[in-house]
Amino acid sequence: MNIEVLNTGSELMLGQVQNSHLGYFSQLLLPLGLRIQRQHTLPDGPIIRDVLAESLSRSHVILLTGGLGPTSDDLTRFLVSDLCHCPLEYHPEIEAKIMDYFARRRITPPSSVKVQAQIPRSAQILDNHHGTAPGFHLLHQNCHLFCLPGPPSELYPMFEEQVIPLLQQLSPRTAAIHCRSFRIHGLGESEVQQRVEEPLLALGQVEIGYCARYREVDLRLISTDSALLDRMAQLVQSEFQEFIYAQGQDNMEQVVIHLARQQGRQLSTAESCTGGLLAHRLTNVPGASAVFHRGWVSYSNTSKTEELGVPTVTLDTHGAVSAATAEEMARGALLRSGADLAVSLTGIAGPEGGSPEKPVGTLFLALAEKTVDGTISCLTEEKRLVPRREVFKTMASQAALDLFRRALLKHNQRDSALTT
Amino acid sequence: MNIEVLNTGSELMLGQVQNSHLGYFSQLLLPLGLRIQRQHTLPDGPIIRDVLAESLSRSHVILLTGGLGPTSDDLTRFLVSDLCHCPLEYHPEIEAKIMDYFARRRITPPSSVKVQAQIPRSAQILDNHHGTAPGFHLLHQNCHLFCLPGPPSELYPMFEEQVIPLLQQLSPRTAAIHCRSFRIHGLGESEVQQRVEEPLLALGQVEIGYCARYREVDLRLISTDSALLDRMAQLVQSEFQEFIYAQGQDNMEQVVIHLARQQGRQLSTAESCTGGLLAHRLTNVPGASAVFHRGWVSYSNTSKTEELGVPTVTLDTHGAVSAATAEEMARGALLRSGADLAVSLTGIAGPEGGSPEKPVGTLFLALAEKTVDGTISCLTEEKRLVPRREVFKTMASQAALDLFRRALLKHNQRDSALTT
Structure with missing residues (x-):
């Protein structure tokens, strides 16, 4: 089944909005055995009319x-109607819904919204429960x-509730396509390939993909043979x-929050150069509040001393961007928050602030951890x-x-060592 | 001049990576009078071969x-060479560069990298100073x-340093296309259109675009007539x-940091429900450290009391998600940081934690500000x-x-009132 995606909107072409539809569609279609061949x-x-005409023909x-x-x-709606x-x-019932949508929000609807009540003859209407424009099939x-509407808040519910069931009817017998992803942190693309590609292909036919990010790579195996993928997954593992750090689509913050919740251990953060991004990522995960209670963004030296107790002598001797300062920040966050683990970051994000010994891009991290005997262990990187x-x-x-x-x-490993 | 963009990579189709190339290219091509007609x-x-053949023909x-x-x-490289x-x-000189790239990083190059030294005959090589794969023209x-290479860290420098100059030679006489964008916060798309579209079109021919986001809309005017756009900009203004909040592409955090730096006024943040995102956004702006020294992520009640001095009686009487708590958080952040302005947020991000009176999505914000006479003024929303x-x-x-x-x-307005 040949599937194409057409995303329209000058704001996408001009770069004012990032297009996230393609990835969203793919992840919902793959389990149905459906893959997108082209996106425009x-x-x-x-x-739009020209490209739609081409797509309709194939x-x-x-x-x-x-x-x-x-x-x-x-x-x-005009181009489709014409083509x-x-x-x-x-459709008066659509206009009534649109008016109701505005009334519930106590907004006077502009007259232009009525155009959204017009649908091409013989099309099936797809209700929009989260906006005014209905879709159609x-x-x-x-x-x-x-x-379908462009805004994700309107598109996603419509797609999941109304389009997916229709697509399931269209392709009831396709074998599901299985995709196994391994998210690898700390190794490069070439190294990952060199270590596993030959042994994987010796096990059987599989589509292998690599996606490199900064100091990370996703290894992707695609096949309709789920048992084969199980054997391959063991090899990769x-x-x-x-x-x-993850199999599938989980990101690092989801993995960390999941592990911390399993162990009932509290996390805290002390950020200089990341300016809150670490705490933001942790708190993106639903349920983070069970294991993350507080964090600090201590950009200035004074705040590192006042909020986290970093001794001024450490700052004077080693500088704010140093292993010693990172360690004091992590210790301070651990002590003040009462958490079990605290991570700190201090570095030079640029564009200003670099020096020959500590150029832009320099980062010091520290992890402070409560040990079983009540002391604090600390490591820096x-x-x-x-x-x-x-x-x-x-x-x-x-x-x-990480x-x-x-x-x-x-x-976890210590725990399992103790119980065996 | 018909320009098309082809982005290849299964990771893009599978949604494992967001495609940001299109917007990037557009923003650099527009000032040259060049617009992208299609992206695939x-x-x-x-x-890739089929679509490339179609694109080459038009x-x-x-x-x-x-x-x-x-x-x-x-x-x-294989598909292009064939087609x-x-x-x-x-090219031995490319292999030497690749080997040098690995050597400087003290990594043993895998043998597979040598394929990157192969370039189609008669192609012009585009050097890659930030990775191993050269591009070609x-x-x-x-x-x-x-x-061109896919990773932005390799693509962007190559495009700006080597491709843009070549494109400038190709189209030396095209009139620049001017694009004026107005980023509007707090109004809807229909309302913006209703208020300005007719008067704008009465001034002259212009391409008008709207891009709606949550409680925001970008209004975009495109024309080759810069003087006409000036008059239209006055009307919109x-x-x-x-x-x-901005004309052009500046985002809200850039505007805020710019204003604060102009005024030499310090900002601080106290975040519960946003978990560090506000501080992260502020510190994304280069030079933020001049006006932002510290912020708190106080997720738990205890941390709101211990770090920001929110009285337990406030938390007990009004709850953590309340105007009263937001106000105390902002005051606490202002006092502890010594900043001139502090904003706090407390709310229910979900999916858990909602109630009939305070459903998921409820937000309280407060702004605390030092006044001229040394007292603190506070407003909540x-x-x-x-x-x-x-x-x-x-x-x-x-x-x-905002x-x-x-x-x-x-x-700013008070200042200018005082000086007149």
Whole structure:
């Protein structure tokens, strides 16, 4: 089944909005055995008609997003109506719903919203429970065309509740495609390939993919043979062990919060150069509040001393960006928060502030941990990261999460060693 | 000039990586008078060849990204060589550079990297100063094909330093396309259109675009007539006034840091439900350290009391999610940090923790500000936001930044009132 995605909207072309639809669709279609062959992004305008005509001639399913709004650049319903020879029909029940939507929010609806009550004849209406523009589904020349709203808050519920069931009916007999992903932190793409690709292919036919990020790589295995993938997963697991932080789509913060909750251990954070990103990532995970109670963003020297108790002599002797300061920050966060584990970061995110000995990209991390006998153990790490501010912050927060993760894993291993 | 973008990589199709290339390219091409007509995303595999053949037949410029790496799913150089009848040629100087890249990082290069030293005959090599895979530029049937690496850290410098100058030579006489964007916070898309579209079109021909986000809209005006856009900008400005937080691409945190630096006023943050996102956004802006010295992530009640001095009686009487607690948090942050302005947030990000009176999505914000006579003024706001955790955090942090922004603007107005 040939599936194409058409995302429309000049704001996507101009880079004012990031397009996240493609990945969203893929992750819901794969379990149904469906893969997207092509995706197009197009500006608002007549080019949508040209590309849609091409796609209609070669696809079984088209997912078209955007252009259903009330403003003058929203052209989808007109172009589809014209191309598919289905005149627009006015639906009073849709207008009533739109008016109700505005009334509940105590907003006077502008007159332009009524255009959203017009749907091409013979199309099936897809209700919008989270906005004003309904979507619609049209069968044209054996191609199922789904026209859907662009904003994710409206698109996602409509897709999951109304489109997915229709697609399931269309492809009831396709074998599910299985995808195993291994998220590996601390190794490069080439090294990962060199260590596992040959042995994997010796086990059987599989589609292997790599996706490299900063000091990370996702290894992806795709096949319809689930048992084969199980054997391959064992091989990958035994080769990379604790370098694998997740199988599947979990991110590092989900893994850390999950481990901490399992162990009932509290986390705290003391951030200088990441400026709150580490705490933000931890608190993105639902249920983080069970294991994360407080954190500090201590950007200035004074705040490191006043909030975390870093001795001024440490700052004067070693500098704010040093292993000694990182260690004092982590200890301070641990003591003040009463947590079981605290991670600190101090570094130079740039663009200013670098020096020959400590260039932009320099990072010191520390982990302070309560030990069984009540003392505090501490370890520090120094890293040289990419000297671009936002990349640096992302990499630094990932390294900090990995410190938490490895400490929690070790605790698990100690526990299981004690019980055996 | 017809320009198309082809992004390749199964990880993009599978949603494991967000594609940010399109927006990046657009923002650099627009000032050259160049617009992208179509963008395609394709999985690794032979479909790249089909789509590339179509694009070559109708485009003047193709920007193709991805598939230049050393692993088995990297096919770009082979497909291009085949399609354009340019056999691959081995370049020892490229291999030497790759070996040097690994040597400087003290990593043993895997043998597979040597494939990256192969470039189609007659192609111009584009050096990669931030990774191993060089790009290349090929003229085929009057179409300029640029093959570029996928990772942004390698792509961006190559594009800016080597591709842009070549494109400038190709289109030396095109009139620049001007784009004016107005970022409007607190008004909806329909309302913005209703208030300005007719008067704008009465001034002259212009391409008008809208991009709606949560409680925000970007209004975009595009024309080659810069003087006309100036008149239109005046109209938009006088209609929406302080609802416009930026013209152009600046985001809210850049605006806030810029205003605070202008005024030499210090900011501080006390975050519960946003968990560090507000501080993270502020510290994304280079130079934030001049006006932001410290912030708190006080998730638990105890931390609100211990770190920010929120009286337990306030928490007991009004609850942690209340205007009273928000006010005490902001006051506490202001006093402890010595800043001039502090914003606090407390709310229910969900999915758990809601109640009938305070459902998920409830947010209280407070702004504490040092006044001229040394006292502290405080204002609080209550909002009901989208009850999805990550959306909620984003909207809440945006509302908090807007509180900072409006307070800083008022200060500017007071200043100018005093001097006149």
